[in-house]
Amino acid sequence: MSDTSNNPMDDWNEMLQDMNDAVADSVEQNMKAQAAFMESWADAVEESVPEQNELAEGFEGYNRAYEVWMDAADKMFERSTDAAQGEDVEPAEIRDIWLQSANEAFKEVMGTSAFAAANGQLVEAMMDMQSEADEVTQDTIQQMGMPTRDDVMEVGERLLELERRQHDVEQKLDRILEQL
Incomplete structure (x- = not known):
């Protein structure tokens, strides 16, 4: 806020602008996080080449997750408006809106068969790597005479x-x- 301003309305407008900027930044950061998550999910799905029905279900899960994020943005806007109108809005409430929507969005995506197929392939690849590492370890131990x-x-x-x-x-x- 400006210390040189004598008009309380100017201070109020500046505070509202700062609040709006903070909410906009928060929404932008959350949308970037969502985009990064979906990009990594899409990469995993692309690598696993799921069947058509798994792919369709995966996109449906993504759409449901997107709706959850948009609902959270609406709730944030409502609570920001309430705060601007003088209602006491706790910062924890704002945090909880994003945490709950993140959990719901991840559940929507992670509950799909495409996600399960991608995870299954990831686990299989990890088990193969572990098996190869075990073989190398056993060979090394044997060469050391142990x-x-x-x-x-x-x-x-x-x-x-x-x-x-x-x-x-x-x-x-x-x-x-x-x-x-």
């Missing part, structure tokens, strides 16, 4: 077999001793 996971598993299996055989021998001995 026992690998496979070696330890084999020893464990042999121990279990020995315990089973020992138990069988003990039972046979018990039967022999009972007959004596």
